Amino acid sequence: MKKLFVKALLTAVLCVSANIALCDNVVTVNVVGVPYMHYVYKMLGDDFNSIENRFLLRYVDENANNFAMKVSAGSADFSVSDIPMPHNELIARKLIQFPVMVTAIVPVVNLPGIDSDKLVLDGPVLAGIMMGDITTWNHASISALNPNLSLPSLRIKTLARSYSSGATLAISTYLAKKSSRFAKNIGVGDSLKWPADVQLMHSGEAIETALSKTPGAISYVEMDVGNIKQMKFVRLKHHTGSIVKADLGFLRSGVVSARATEGENGANSLNGVDFANNWPILLPIYVTLPKNALNDERMTLALRFIYWIFNKGDETIEQSGLVPLPVLLQAQAVKVIRVVRSANGGPLIFNFDL
Incomplete structure (x- = not known):
């Protein structure tokens, strides 16, 4: 978190002192989320920033009741919640959701x-x-x-x-x-x-x-x-x-034994199976996105960031005391990510290479 703050501050200073367009190259991805996930996403954002230096994550702690409105209105590019959004609300607001990691x-x-x-x-x-x-x-x-x-x-x-x-x-x-x-x-x-x-x-x-x-x-x-x-x-x-x-x-x-219930708008929930060798009370952390981007540049970076979490974020997630999704559930989520369209309704083209 400290490194990310320093980098953002340094960028601002360079923009002012050198009078160059460096600020224009920084893309701020706006996120609303549950407060206790703030530090985890700041660390993940810091890690992703090391390979995508245009990326800056702005995570705002909010009440989960506001997430659907914020994401559908475009004031947040995605939300991070431990409560899955109801299926009918996802459809009505043209949103998609899927789990990204799990705690107990x-x-x-x-x-x-x-x-x-x-x-x-x-x-x-x-x-x-x-x-x-x-x-x-x-x-x-x-x-x-x-x-x-x-x-x-x-x-x-x-x-x-x-x-x-x-x-x-x-x-x-x-x-x-x-x-x-x-x-x-x-x-x-x-x-x-x-x-x-x-x-x-x-x-x-x-x-x-x-x-x-x-x-x-x-x-x-x-x-x-x-x-x-x-x-x-x-x-x-x-x-x-x-x-x-x-x-x-x-x-x-x-x-590993959990199963996601899928719908046309992504995973509606992730349910644990009560086997003898597993902790039975799971708390999935969900991401919710708009089906249609309101800003293509921000959404492209947001999707690359989420894809990077699935591919490169396991160590940071486990260091934070959570568990990443198994490959099968990650693949289901990536399938959902590909549904997101550009602001004009066409395909949203972005590079999955990391």
Whole structure:
């Protein structure tokens, strides 16, 4: 991020001091996205800038509710979101979307004396906790999953998100599959009506603060964020009996087995498959583009950047704590990219060579 800022500043200084048309050669690609992906895309943009020095990425943190309007109006060249846009909205606004990378959603706890990756829960027990049916940490159902842990008699304090969130969509999708009561009483969505005793947080930062200050608390976060903040992760037990933890290895296994549901406007969603050797709660990161470019030059560079991410961005993505798509899903995305047309409706010609 620092290198990208310095390069942009140096370019501006050279333009003014030398009075040359260097500024005209810089093309700013405008992106709106979820805040926690800002740093990842800035690093990827910095890397891409080293081979395409005209390229400058401007990433603006926005509420996901504004993404469709911004992209369709042309004030953003593409958006980065953890909530897939509904199929009918993609069609109405003439947009396309596809996943680019994946993180995991992980239950996190504040249990004094119990380290990260020590506590084990399964889907039905986690659903019971989130619904308020299981209220203490030494409850029999939790103790049965953790015979070697000395569980405190602390009251469970559940923290959830009050706002539209891909993390909520991902964990509710998983819990609804594991508990028919959760599916019926709470349901699946990016914003839910939680039980009255669940404390609602207005941001990821608020969850981090409340979790650290509240013994007995449990919540759910993105794996990359949890690692950076050194939160205490929970392991999950599959119905097969295997126990998995949230790390890049188990996340890769989950991504390799994931399947995208495709439509005429790209991938509507990316769904994990509950195999014994994979982390089961996936959070795909989607890119949304207009079917018709409003500015051919910016869109050409944006598409080259996305194509470069698929071909050259794996190391940066994994260093950020996320997992790149497998080749098959990347190929599906590239097929969608080729649908984008120029501003006049003709083919948008751009060079895939990197």
